[in-house]
Amino acid sequence: xxxxxxxxxxxxxxxxxxxxxxxxxxxxxxxxxxxxxxxxxxxxxxxxxxxxxxxxxxxxxxxxxxxxxxxxxxxxxxxxxxxxxxxxxxxxxxxxxxxxxxxxxxxxxxxxxxxxxxxxxxxxxxxxxxxxxxxxxxxxxxxxxxxxxxxxxxxxxxxxxxxxxxxxxxxxxxxxxxxxxxxxxxxxxxxxxxxxxxxxxxxxxxxxxxxxxxxxxxxxxxxxxxxxxxxxxxxxxxxxxxxxxxxxxxxxxxxxxxxxxxxxxxxxxxxxxxxxxxxxxxxxxxxxxxxxxxxxxxxxxxxxxxxxxxxxxxxxxxxxxxxxxxxxxxxxxxxxxxxxxxxxxxxxxxxxxxxxxxxxxxxxxxxxxxxxxxxxxxxxxxxxxxxxx
Amino acid sequence: xxxxxxxxxxxxxxxxxxxxxxxxxxxxxxxxxxxxxxxxxxxxxxxxxxxxxxxxxxxxxxxxxxxxxxxxxxxxxxxxxxxxxxxxxxxxxxxxxxxxxxxxxxxxxxxxxxxxxxxxxxxxxxxxxxxxxxxxxxxxxxxxxxxxxxxxxxxxxxxxxxxxxxxxxxxxxxxxxxxxxxxxxxxxxxxxxxxxxxxxxxxxxxxxxxxxxxxxxxxxxxxxxxxxxxxxxxxxxxxxxxxxxxxxxxxxxxxxxxxxxxxxxxxxxxxxxxxxxxxxxxxxxxxxxxxxxxxxxxxxxxxxxxxxxxxxxxxxxxxxxxxxxxxxxxxxxxxxxxxxxxxxxxxxxxx
Numbered sequence: 001x002x003x004x005x006x007x008x009x010x011x012x013x014x015x016x017x018x019x020x021x022x023x024x025x026x027x028x029x030x031x032x033x034x035x036x037x038x039x040x041x042x043x044x045x046x047x048x049x050x051x052x053x054x055x056x057x058x059x060x061x062x063x064x065x066x067x068x069x070x071x072x073x074x075x076x077x078x079x080x081x082x083x084x085x086x087x088x089x090x091x092x093x094x095x096x097x098x099x100x101x102x103x104x105x106x107x108x109x110x111x112x113x114x115x116x117x118x119x120x121x122x123x124x125x126x127x128x129x130x131x132x133x134x135x136x137x138x139x140x141x142x143x144x145x146x147x148x149x150x151x152x153x154x155x156x157x158x159x160x161x162x163x164x165x166x167x168x169x170x171x172x173x174x175x176x177x178x179x180x181x182x183x184x185x186x187x188x189x190x191x192x193x194x195x196x197x198x199x200x201x202x203x204x205x206x207x208x209x210x211x212x213x214x215x216x217x218x219x220x221x222x223x224x225x226x227x228x229x230x231x232x233x234x235x236x237x238x239x240x241x242x243x244x245x246x247x248x249x250x251x252x253x254x255x256x257x258x259x260x261x262x263x264x265x266x267x268x269x270x271x272x273x274x275x276x277x278x279x280x281x282x283x284x285x286x287x288x289x290x291x292x293x294x295x296x297x298x299x300x301x302x303x304x305x306x307x308x309x310x311x312x313x314x315x316x317x318x319x320x321x322x323x324x325x326x327x328x329x330x331x332x333x334x335x336x337x338x339x340x341x342x343x344x345x346x347x348x349x350x351x352x353x354x355x356x357x358x359x360x361x362x363x364x365x366x367x368x369x370x371x372x373x374x375x376x377x378x379x380x381x382x383x384x385x386x387x388x389x
Numbered sequence: 390x391x392x393x394x395x396x397x398x399x400x401x402x403x404x405x406x407x408x409x410x411x412x413x414x415x416x417x418x419x420x421x422x423x424x425x426x427x428x429x430x431x432x433x434x435x436x437x438x439x440x441x442x443x444x445x446x447x448x449x450x451x452x453x454x455x456x457x458x459x460x461x462x463x464x465x466x467x468x469x470x471x472x473x474x475x476x477x478x479x480x481x482x483x484x485x486x487x488x489x490x491x492x493x494x495x496x497x498x499x500x501x502x503x504x505x506x507x508x509x510x511x512x513x514x515x516x517x518x519x520x521x522x523x524x525x526x527x528x529x530x531x532x533x534x535x536x537x538x539x540x541x542x543x544x545x546x547x548x549x550x551x552x553x554x555x556x557x558x559x560x561x562x563x564x565x566x567x568x569x570x571x572x573x574x575x576x577x578x579x580x581x582x583x584x585x586x587x588x589x590x591x592x593x594x595x596x597x598x599x600x601x602x603x604x605x606x607x608x609x610x611x612x613x614x615x616x617x618x619x620x621x622x623x624x625x626x627x628x629x630x631x632x633x634x635x636x637x638x639x640x641x642x643x644x645x646x647x648x649x650x651x652x653x654x655x656x657x658x659x660x661x662x663x664x665x666x667x668x669x670x671x672x673x674x675x676x677x678x679x680x681x682x683x684x685x686x687x688x689x690x691x692x693x694x695x696x697x698x699x700x701x702x703x704x705x706x707x708x709x710x711x712x713x714x715x716x717x718x719x720x721x722x723x724x725x726x727x728x729x730x731x732x733x734x735x736x737x738x739x740x
Contacts, residue, residue: 085705089436124644160428160709239463240415241443325445326427328434337413337443350618351424353641353709357618 044368048361050121054150054163055112057082057139061091063101068092075110082132084111086164111152112145114162114355120147123354153362157328158344162355167363170344172330173243173323174312174370177340180247181254181311186304188251189258196259197266198288217256224253225320233321241322241337249321250311257310261303265296298381305378309371315342341367414442414684418452418469421498421565421635422672425706426469429694432705439686449567456675457482466680466687470673471498472567476737489678490732493691494722495700497712499636499656499669500568503646505628509550511649515667518651519577520545521554522610524603527583534583537605557620558633560612569633572668575600621646636661636669637710658712669712678729695723 059075059082066073074091075083087110095101116136118126128136139145157169200206228249232238238245269292277287293300318324324343331338339347345363348356416426423446434441447455449470456468457478474482474492482490502518504511520526521542525534542549559566578584578601588598597603604610613620613632620632621642631649636656639648648656651668660666674694681687693699699706700713707713714722 086435089432093436127641127644160424160431237463241445322445325443326423326430327441327443328431329441337415 044361044364046361047358048363048365049358050123051153051358051362052150053121053147054152055117055120056109056146056148057112057116058107058109058144058146059083061106061108061110063091063095063104063106065102068095078135082113082116082136084113084161084163086159086161087111109146109148111163114353116145117163118355120145121358123358127354153359157330158326158339158347159328160326162351162353162359165348165356165359167341167344167366169328169330170339170341171366173246173327173338174340176243176331176334176338177246177250178308178312180243180334181250182304182308184248184251185254185258185307185311189255189304189307190262190300192255193259193262193266194288194293197263198292199284213256213259217260220316221253221314222316222320224249225317227252228317228321239335239337241325241327241339242335243331243338244334245321246318246323246338246340247334249317250314253314253317254307254311257307258300258304261307262296262300265299265303266292268299269295298384302378302382305374305381309374309378312340312374313342313367313371315340315346318343341370412685413440414467414686414690415465416442416444416467416469416674417447417455417465418445418467418674419449419471419672420446421449421471421568422469422495422674424637424709425495425672425699425711426467426674426694428705428709429690429699432699433686433690433693437686437689439689442686442690453478453481456677457485457487459485460487460677460679462680462683464677466677466684467690468675470675471565471670472571473671473673474675474732474737476734479732479734479737487677487679489729491676491678491726491729492732492736493674493676493695493726494671494714494718495674495694495711496672496706496714497661497669498568498672498710499661499666499712500565500572500633501636501639501656501668502631502633502649502651503624503639504631504649505624506645506647508628508647510647511550511552511631512651512653513549513649514652515573515577517542517545517549518573522556522604523574523578523601524605525601527581531583534587537607537609540609553629554609555627555630556610556633557613557623557627557630558610565633565635568670569668570602570604572670574602574604576667578602635710636712640710658707661712662715672711675732676726676729678731681729691726695719695726 057079059079061074064073071088071091072080074088080088112120115126115128116132119128119133119136120140136145152164153166155168156164156166159165196206196210228245232245232248233240238248273291273295274287277291282290315324318340322337323339324346325337325339326347327337327339341363345360345367348360348363414430416430418426423444427444430442430444433439445465449472452465452468452470453474456465458464474490479490482488502513520537521539523537526537526539527533528535539545540554541551542554543551558569579599581601584598584601587595592599613623618638620634621638624630624632625645632646639646639656651666654660654666656666656668661669676687676691696704697719698704700711700719701707702713704713713719
């Protein structure tokens with residue numbers, strides 16, 4: 001008797017140990033994943049935060065005839081390399097717009113050059129010549145150089161000079177493209193799902209379509225870019241690099257995701273609701289519009305938002321349709337050339353000027369913030385939709 | 390929902406009716422010229438009333454293909470190239486109705502072989518580089534070709550250090566790779582009998598030996614993507630390795646990497662201009678003349694790009710890595726751009 005119990009205990013202990021180990025493996029896996037995530041965030045935020053500050057320099061600006069002819073005369077010679085060219089070259093235009101400036105000298109805070117900026121932020125690769133380093137050090141003591149919040153990062157488009165580069169144009173491009181994607185993908189996707197789920201007969205053909213839709217959700221996104229190039233640009237003549245072609249291409253990519261999510265949401269609505277509606281004499285249209293669709297709506301929205309968030313972070317298909325380009329101006333219409341946030345991040349990451357490194361990280365931070373917000377909205381909808389029937 | 394569907398339909402109709410706009414310059418082409426081209430584009434957009442031209446980096450070959458596709462307003466107006474237009478491409482252009490093209494040289498681009506700053510300096514000749522990266526190299530007697538056996542530099546030449554051969558370089562799609570193959574491998578191999586004799590023996594089957602430029606694929610040459618920043622990072626981690634990239638990246642990252650000298654000459658603007666540094670090439674752009682009067686700002690863009698302010702000594706483009714042409718050459722191409730001189734097929738044959 002006692003012998004038997006002893007064996008049973010040993011077995012139990014062994015099982016308990018295996019149980020513990022199993023939990024430990026799980027814990028190790030999640031710690032590993034979290035460590036990566038943490039590393040990523042620390043790295044990106046550490047690199048990106050400096051980009052939200054920008055160096056400014058206080059100089060005397062000469063609004064004179066000489067400046068009108070050559071903008072390099074706007075500041076004293078020794079400051080010429082310290083102030084940003086992007087500001088300098090606009091001085092003549094500014095004088096044209098404000099004739100009363102002519103002949104005056106004014107003290108102004110102006111945009112600093114990227115090397116000055118990097119030097120002030122303590123980046124080792126600043127490449128500022130030592131003669132200018134001492135000059136900046138002196139100016140720092142005098143208080144004629146400062147780091148301010150980089151509002152230009154949010155109010156300007158792309159630029160070849162990092163101090164002037166911002167995400168506005170690409171953010172507007174992203175919004176336009178996403179709106180178009182939504183306009184095309186959501187109605188088509190939802191209608192497809194309704195038809196397949198509510199009306200289509202269950203036969204070989206619909207099964208084939210279903211299998212294909214599931215497969216399409218998994219194919220590499222770059223193929224959608226090639227498809228978009230062939231159909232929209234070469235066949236339909238949609239302008240290359242435009243928001244329209246980007247939106248259409250991403251819509252193609254998002255469609256399967258939306259269809260699958262919508263079908264799942266529709267399937268979750270119990271049949272008793274449909275039967276009750278039919279029992280009261282409702283037509284198929286009324287059953288779907290008045291009962292099934294409203295109940296499935298939160299699920300559909302969640303799926304659509306996740307699909308759109310995916311589209312927002314996509315770059316590969318857009319490369320093929322020409323959106324990975326230098327486009328510093330925000331588009332005026334959906335037919336004009338546009339770039340998008342992930343494309344902007346990609347172009348910055350391959351720039352040779354060091355100051356673009358922090359802009360790249362800052363761009364990633366903005367993109368991540370938008371994606372997290374979108375996902376939070378999706379989660380909110382999902383929580384709301386946790387109906388018990 | 391109804392409204393959304395209606396709006397979608399309207400948009401779709403609008404899309405098919407709309408024509409690609411001709412109110413903005415569209416530039417494609419080489420990723421090497423891209424930084425200069427887009428800088429000029431930005432300056433044009435910022436200082437004039439014209440819209441900022443769209444500059445897309447498609448690679449030299451990709452740019453030529455788009456440029457030569459036809460005269461329609463949806464085709465690019467200008468293409469940049471890090472090499473001269475090829476005969477084949479010129480013919481393609483002619484066949485598709487792109488009859489009148491103007492060629493402009495804007496400056497030079499040097500290729501640098503660089504290594505981590507902490508590594509002892511290295512001096513190589515172009516032949517040594519060929520022997521290190523070619524898939525097939527001459528055997529010890531120099532009579533026949535064998536698969537590349539070299540894994541350490543001192544195996545190639547006893548005067549070189551006992552250092553592992555590793556190259557991080559651009560992939561085949563890149564203009565920098567083209568230039569690397571042209572400037573080192575082809576330039577040397579076309580003068581080496583062991584390669585050319587094979588070609589002479591059977592011109593059809595051994596065409597590749599005329600100007601041999603096959604890179605070994607046994608892991609010694611590591612294609613590292615178009616992103617040169619990545620190569621810089623790899624070099625700092627692997628001090629024995631050499632990286633291949635554009636001159637501008639070298640100056641930008643001079644705190645992390647240093648250049649190997651080629652036949653005793655370090656890459657510098659002066660050495661490129663006088664021709665003593667051999668790993669350098671010209672950068673071009675090609676203008677579609679039929680678009681000049683149709684796209685606003687074309688002339689202004691061309692004038693700005695060829696101005697001293699941009700490509701002269703100390704000009705804006707030279708500040709971001711372009712190596713300026715000698716002064717008389719600049720004047721020549723400035724005139725050529727202003728007069729929109731036609732490119733003739735004979736020009737492409739002359740070297």
